Amino acid sequence: MESSTDLLFKALADPTRRALFERLCLDGEATVGALTAGAGISQPAVSKHLGVLKQAGLVLDRHEGRQTHYSAQQRALAPLVDWTGRMNRFWEARFDDLEDLLKRMDQ
Amino acid sequence: MESSTDLLFKALADPTRRALFERLCLDGEATVGALTAGAGISQPAVSKHLGVLKQAGLVLDRHEGRQTHYSAQQRALAPLVDWTGRMNRFWEARFDDLEDLLKRMDQ
DNA sequence: CATATTCATAACTGGATGGTTATGAGAAAT
């Protein structure tokens, strides 16, 4: 079983995939053809990347005639934001402890 | 050439590596032996993971006698936080635009 | 000095992964 957080990190680990997601964030919805034009790789490769992003919940697809429009689903980044927050909270906590210690030493 | 952001994402993509980093964040400094005890994999595997984390700037190592102490360097998460921020800003911006539009329509 | 401990590195292996070309499915156009 693979956790959804794991899927998320793995999906974003590939730079080509991140670039696709970034473009969708910046420019909004785009077709596979449009995305392929700027990606520097073949259309099937782009489709596969989009499949991975979709599985991670990072993009949505919408079928319109013979083309598929993909769009970013920024909400899917939430677990990543939460995780970094948790990791940093401990840092801040330890920082606060240090401050407390210094304060107590000052008295 | 591999960007430092890329190194960061790739380093965190592996669940074993994330677990090691999380442990260092939670419990602070630890030796390779201690980390190996809880990792469920061989010591060389742990050492390799720590090497990857170190290269990504996520951990620091301190040699003391014959043991090496590793500690989390939470600051290294900054680019990740920035990136998620940038990706979400556009979402918020578009959200703000929608709010503006609704406001203007309301007048 | 000899031995034990702790970690890092080397060499290897199986499986995942990112790319390719070929092809098929479905919708539009002629």
Added chain:
DNA sequence: ATTTCTCATAACCATCCAGTTATGAATATG
């Protein structure tokens, strides 16, 4: 109906990667 267009999937390949065992380097211990 045939052709064209857009995308997804299949099959394949090279490379990367996470794990292993074996071993060496450096430090502590007897």
